[in-house]
Ligand SMILES: *[C@@H]1O[C@H](CO)[C@@H](O)[C@H](O)[C@H]1NC(C)=O
Ligand SMILES: *[C@@H]1O[C@H](CO)[C@@H](O)[C@H](O)[C@H]1NC(C)=O
Ligand SMILES: *[C@@H]1O[C@H](CO)[C@@H](O)[C@H](O)[C@H]1NC(C)=O
Ligand SMILES: *[C@@H]1O[C@H](CO)[C@@H](O)[C@H](O)[C@H]1NC(C)=O
Ligand SMILES: *[C@@H]1O[C@H](CO)[C@@H](O)[C@H](O)[C@H]1NC(C)=O
C-alpha cells in the first residue's frame with residue numbers, strides 16, 4: 001500500500017479537489033434541491049368523510065406544491081372528499097418541475113343537487129400545467145339528478161359540468177383513474193401536447209345524456225391505453241385540430257363508439273390527422289369505428305387513419321363514415337360538400353353487427369372519400385354475412401372482406 005506524505009496530500013487537494021469543489025457543491029445542491037416533498041391533503045384540512053367541503057384544502061396543497069422548487073407529491077388517502085365547487089389546478093405560476101398526485105380516495109360532487117356545479121364548465125381542471133402525473137383516484141360527479149332533470153323535459157336544467165378537463169397543458173400522465181356518472185362529458189383534453197391516459201376507466205348508464213367518455217380538441221400526441229368505457233354518448237370523440245392520436249386496447253359499450261367528429265360545423269376548421277385505433281373491443285354500442293361530419297362547406301379534413309384489430313359484438317354500425325351527420329334530423333344542412341376524408345384503413349375488423357348493414361360509407365359528391373382501404377373484414381348479421389352501403393367512396397378491398 002502506498003503511503004502518502006503530508007505534502008503529497010496537500011498537492012492533491014490543491015490540484016484536484018479545489019478546482020472541482022464548486023462543481024461538487026453544485027451537484028450536491030442540485031441533488032438536495034431535487035428532493036421530493038410529499039404533502040398529505042389531510043394535513044391541509046381536507047376531510048375524508050364526504051360531507052365537509054375539501055375544495056380549499058386541495059387548492060392550498062396545490063399552491064404549495066406548485067410554489068416549491070422541489071418535485072412534489074400530493075397524497076390523497078382513502079376516503080371520500082366533497083368537492084362542491086369548481087377546482088382548478090393552475091400551473092401558470094408553478095416553479096415545481098413536476099407534480100404528482102397519488103390518489104387512494106374518491107372525490108365526490110354534491111349528491112343531492114346539480115345546482116352547485118350545473119353551470120360550471122369543468123368540475124376538476126388542470127390548466128396550463130406542465131409535467132403533472134395523476135395516479136389512481138375515483139371522480140364521482142353524481143350526475144343522476146341532472147340527467148333526471150334533462151329527461152323530464154324541463155327547459156331550465158343547466159348544461160352540466162365536464163368532470164375532468166386538461167386544458168393548455170403539456171406532458172400530462174393520468175393512470176388508473178376512474179370517472180363515474182359525469183353530468184356532461186367525463187374527460188376533455190383541450191389544446192394539449194403529449195398527454196397519456198392509461199387504465200382510465202369510465203362509467204355511466206347507457207341512457208345518460210351527453211356523457212361522452214373522452215373528448216379531444218386541438219391536441220397533439222395523445223395516447224389512450226387500456227381503458228374500459230361504458231357511457232351514454234361517444235366512448236371517445238376526436239374533435240377538430242387533433243393529430244398523432246394513439247388509442248390501444250380500449251373496450252367500449254354501452255356507448256356511441258369511437259368517433260372522429262363531429263367535424264365540419266365551422267367553415268374554417270382545423271383538420272384531424274394521424275389517428276391509430278388498435279385492438280378496440282366494442283360491445284353493444286351504437287357505433288363501432290365512426291367518422292361523422294356535417295354536410296356543410298368546410299376546409300376541414302380527416303386523413304391518415306388506421307383502425308386495426310377491432311372486435312365487434314352486437315354493434316349497430318360497426319364501420320361507418322357518415323358525411324351527412326345530423327343527429328336530430330332537424331334543419332340538416334344537406335349540402336353536396338363537407339369535410340375531406342382520405343386515407344383511412346380498416347384492417348382485421350371482425351364480429352357481429354346488430355343491423356343488416358355493417359359497413360356504411362356515406363360520403364359527399366362534392367368531396368368524395370378517397371383512399372378507403374378494407375383488409376380482412378368479417379362482420380356477421382344473424383349468422384349471415386352482413387351488407388355494406390357505399391356512396392361516393394373510392395378505395396380498395398383486400399384479404400377476405402365479408
Ligand atoms: C392559489 O394560488 C392562486 C394563484 O397563485 C391564488 O389566486 C389562489 O387564491 C390561491 N388559492 C389558495 C386557496 O390559496
Ligand atoms: C418537465 O420535466 C422535464 C424532464 O423531467 C424537464 O426537463 C422540464 O424542465 C420540466 N418542465 C417544467 C416546466 O418544469
Ligand atoms: C404545444 O406545442 C406547440 C408547438 O410546439 C406550442 O406552440 C404550444 O405552445 C404547446 N402547447 C402547450 C400547451 O404547451
Ligand atoms: C380499467 O380497466 C382495465 C381493463 O379494461 C384494467 O386493466 C384496469 O386495471 C382498470 N383500471 C381501474 C382504475 O380500474
Ligand atoms: C403519428 O402519430 C404517432 C403517435 O400516435 C407518432 O409516433 C408518429 O410519428 C406520427 N406519424 C407522423 C407521420 O407524424
Ligand SMILES: *[C@@H]1O[C@H](CO)[C@@H](O)[C@H](O)[C@H]1NC(C)=O
Nearest residue numbers: 249278279280308309310348
Ligand atoms: C391485438 O389483436 C391482435 C389480433 O386479435 C392480436 O394478435 C394481438 O396480440 C393484440 N395485441 C394486444 C396488445 O393485445
